[in-house]
Amino acid sequence: MNTLSGLFLEAAGKFSSRTAVIEDGVSVTYGDLARSALSFASYLSSRGVGKGDRVAIFLPNSIEFVTAVFGVSLSGAVSVPVNSSFKTDEVGFYLGHSGAGLLVTADGLIKTAAEASAGSGIELVSVKGEKAAWKFLGNHQEEAVAADVGPGDEAIYLYSTGSTGKPKRVARTHYNLSALADNHTATVGWTWEDRVLFVVPISHTYGFGNFISAVKSGAAVIVSGEFNRNRVLDLLEKERITAFPAVPVMLDALSKTHTDRPRDLSSLKLVISAGAPLQEHTFFRFHERFSVYPRQLYGSTETGVISINLSGDDEIAERFNSVGRPVKNVSVKVFGEDGREAGTGEPGELAVRSPSMTAGYYGLPEETARVFRDGYYFTGDLGMIDEAGYIYIKGRKKLLINVGGFKVDPGEVENLLSQHPDIKEAAVLGVTDSLGNERVKAVIVARRPMDVKDVIGFCRERIAEYKVPSLVEFRRGLPRSPTGKILREQLK
Amino acid sequence: MSDAIKSRVKKVLSGSFLKDAGFPELGDGAPLIDYGVGVDSVSRLEFLVALEEEFGVRLDEAEIPPDFFESVDSISGYISRRVP
Numbered sequence: 001m002n003t004l005s006g007l008f009l010e011a012a013g014k015f016s017s018r019t020a021v022i023e024d025g026v027s028v029t030y031g032d033l034a035r036s037a038l039s040f041a042s043y044l045s046s047r048g049v050g051k052g053d054r055v056a057i058f059l060p061n062s063i064e065f066v067t068a069v070f071g072v073s074l075s076g077a078v079s080v081p082v083n084s085s086f087k088t089d090e091v092g093f094y095l096g097h098s099g100a101g102l103l104v105t106a107d108g109l110i111k112t113a114a115e116a117s118a119g120s121g122i123e124l125v126s127v128k129g130e131k132a133a134w135k136f137l138g139n140h141q142e143e144a145v146a147a148d149v150g151p152g153d154e155a156i157y158l159y160s161t162g163s164t165g166k167p168k169r170v171a172r173t174h175y176n177l178s179a180l181a182d183n184h185t186a187t188v189g190w191t192w193e194d195r196v197l198f199v200v201p202i203s204h205t206y207g208f209g210n211f212i213s214a215v216k217s218g219a220a221v222i223v224s225g226e227f228n229r230n231r232v233l234d235l236l237e238k239e240r241i242t243a244f245p246a247v248p249v250m251l252d253a254l255s256k257t258h259t260d261r262p263r264d265l266s267s268l269k270l271v272i273s274a275g276a277p278l279q280e281h282t283f284f285r286f287h288e289r290f291s292v293y294p295r296q297l298y299g300s301t302e303t304g305v306i307s308i309n310l311s312g313d314d315e316i317a318e319r320f321n322s323v324g325r326p327v328k329n330v331s332v333k334v335f336g337e338d339g340r341e342a343g344t345g346e347p348g349e350l351a352v353r354s355p356s357m358t359a360g361y362y363g364l365p366e367e368t369a370r371v372f373r374d375g376y377y378f379t380g381d382l383g384m385i386d387e388a389g390y391i392y393i394k395g396r397k398k399l400l401i402n403v404g405g406f407k408v409d410p411g412e413v414e415n416l417l418s419q420h421p422d423i424k425e426a427a428v429l430g431v432t433d434s435l436g437n438e439r440v441k442a443v444i445v446a447r448r449p450m451d452v453k454d455v456i457g458f459c460r461e462r463i464a465e466y467k468v469p470s471l472v473e474f475r476r477g478l479p480r481s482p483t484g485k486i487l488r489e490q491l492k
Numbered sequence: 493m494s495d496a497i498k499s500r501v502k503k504v505l506s507g508s509f510l511k512d513a514g515f516p517e518l519g520d521g522a523p524l525i526d527y528g529v530g531v532d533s534v535s536r537l538e539f540l541v542a543l544e545e546e547f548g549v550r551l552d553e554a555e556i557p558p559d560f561f562e563s564v565d566s567i568s569g570y571i572s573r574r575v576p
Contacts, residue, residue: 226533227533227537228552228553228554229537229541229552229553230550230552230554231554249534249537249538252541253537253538253541256541256544256545257541257544258544258545258548258549258550258551259550260550403532403534404533404534433535433538434507435538437534437538439528439532439534439535440532451526452525452526452527452528453523453525453526456525456528456531460531465531465532465533466532466533466534468531468532469528469531470528470529470531470532470535471527471528472528
């Protein structure tokens, strides 16, 4: 059956005795994971959760996160993964906007979860920690039955960073997810012998797409929380990792990390780089140190995985800056400004047709009509396709800041800054540092004297760390066009 | 701690962070947060990696003290205890 729960149960049946997830040395088989997820589905049912209800999952990468995702799916409800680094107001937005009736979290996040859901009537359930109301181990119910969901039912809500001040809700159906796993797995060729390390958040579209593909293959999923270079190197070596989805900042840091001894990463076959452009020096340095080339992957919240660069080792050095060719059953075209399809090598906007793409944005018919046209999703990314079908991304139309793979909407940060009583107006933009990475810069027009740490402290309390401006500049006024539009280029 | 270590820390700071920020008269005890140093995980990571390259010592993000990024003094003090 083309559903997320079907995909999971099929893998659990085929690979029952094989390792499904490893966290901090604790290993769980596919059989145990299935029993636990079914049990969690029954628990959710006992709390009144049924088909079509929304369950927010506010957890870091963990066995509990994995169990919750499949448990929610088996219950027939819709998962709403929430980045575990989010602050109260951010979590509150996701809860309110998704219509979640229940929030699954961990003891360590319960304070934020409680503040975010205060007065909303949303139930909180901790599943990780000493005070957990439901615990992964010891809650097996063999007789638990999966809810009857079909391919067209909604399976998950992911949120796409926009440039309108608020994230946009993207619903993906069971069919969308099943197709994503089918096509990505068929392209990268993962099997039950693979061992995939997840340091990138599984709550994010990039992590999630690779995660469900790994599960479909019966691979072992090794989960880790925050990125720590030495810990990641330990895991890559000790767990004999074969595949590692990462972002360029991680790969660059790993390639330069001081170590007391050589690391044996000979098991590593596929290192995936996505979320931001891979710099040439990172590509070559990573290979020089670990003897494996990073491969760029292209994807979006709206479509899932689009393409991956799997060109041979004899070609990859020439094509390292390509995000590769489309994965199975996905089509990518380039359209020029005149709306006509561009020829080979001609620049334009990249548009994607994929069986795993969403039908549109919730509650945003105009924005949906603007970017979903003629069966294609117009990505806002600018690029070209060469004669061999390799896709190259050259820029973007959207006003987004890319911080280590996380997209930041300048409007969201500007809206927040405008709430500070001492700030008259603010403009937020991305600037590139000496290593080629983007940073968030805020240009502030203050009502009265204030300093940088006031601005940073105000943001740190209210938004995830990656959105906080790392450069703050004060000005008497913001440069504007005759129509009043802020001239951001003059602020870089 | 030696002035040489402080000087090298300042060199890394000016090389790792935004070109237009500049560190013209950066005092040893000046709060680095005013320059956005250590604000987010990406900039912290970049800075630690650059310091490791400069000094050839391991600086693990999970082991450094909470006040590590506060000033040139705090960074230099920690490094001086680790440099052989």
